[in-house]
Each structure stands twice: as C-alpha cells, then as structure tokens.
Amino acid sequence: MVSADILERLSATLASRRDADPSVSYVAKLFHKGQEAILKKVGEESLEVVMAAKDGDKLHIVREVADLWFHTLVLLAHEGLSHEDVLAELARREGISGIDEKASRKER
Numbered sequence: 001m002v003s004a005d006i007l008e009r010l011s012a013t014l015a016s017r018r019d020a021d022p023s024v025s026y027v028a029k030l031f032h033k034g035q036e037a038i039l040k041k042v043g044e045e046s047l048e049v050v051m052a053a054k055d056g057d058k059l060h061i062v063r064e065v066a067d068l069w070f071h072t073l074v075l076l077a078h079e080g081l082s083h084e085d086v087l088a089e090l091a092r093r094e095g096i097s098g099i100d101e102k103a104s105r106k107e108r
C-alpha cells in the first residue's frame, strides 16, 4: 500500500513552488496565474472524473481522480490551507453516522 506520506511530500513541494520559476514549474505557473486559473483546472478535472466514471475504465478513473486531488491540493495551498485541514475536517466528521461503527466492525 502506498503511504499517505505522499500528501506530506507533495504539500512540501507545492509550498516550495511559491517562489519558483513559472517557466519551469507547472505548479509555479498555476500559482502565478492565480485563483481563476486554479479554479478552472479544478472544474475541468471534476468533469473529467465524471466522464471517466461513466466510461467505467478503472485505471482512467484513478488517473482522473489523481488529477482532481492534485489540483485541489494546489487550490488549498493557494488559499493558505493544506491537506491537513481537510483530514482534520474528515476526522471531525467521524461519529456523525447513524451506524455504530465499533459495533459494525465487531460484527464483521
């Protein structure tokens, strides 16, 4: 299994691109273009995820979701946020389910 450390490393790379040369770095170019350009990519990649899912090719779905995750990470970095803020929000939501997760895990 691939470690979730990739999110840490990618976040560090994204942060390092703030002052990088836009002519040699895709991320630096997006940061340089600004929020509108980043949002446009997030919108495009979302649509590509939908089309891949309809298509049903699993590898295609994974690749398009990776593109979407990547561009949302760029958006978070641009807004001064990171994957950790999202993970904290998901953790906060644990336990809002009507199903008793501990009991259902014991049953399995």
Ligand SMILES: N=c1c2ncn([C@@H]3O[C@H](COP(=O)(O)OP(=O)(O)OP(=O)(O)O)[C@@H](O)[C@H]3O)c2ncn1[C@@H]1O[C@H](COP(=O)(O)O)[C@@H](O)[C@H]1O
Pocket: 010, 013, 017, 024, 025, 026, 027, 028, 041, 066, 067, 070
């Ligand atoms: N994970 C990614 C990643 N995923 C997708 N992309 C780029 O996202 C772009 C958008 O893909 P599209 O399919 O929309 O292709 P496109 O039409 O050429 O895109 P546009 O130029 O029109 O936006 C492509 O150029 C991909 O190369 C990525 N670019 C970079 N990363 C990571 O970011 C790091 C830093 O990248 P640089 O900033 O380029 O050094 C890399 O080491 C990677 O870890």
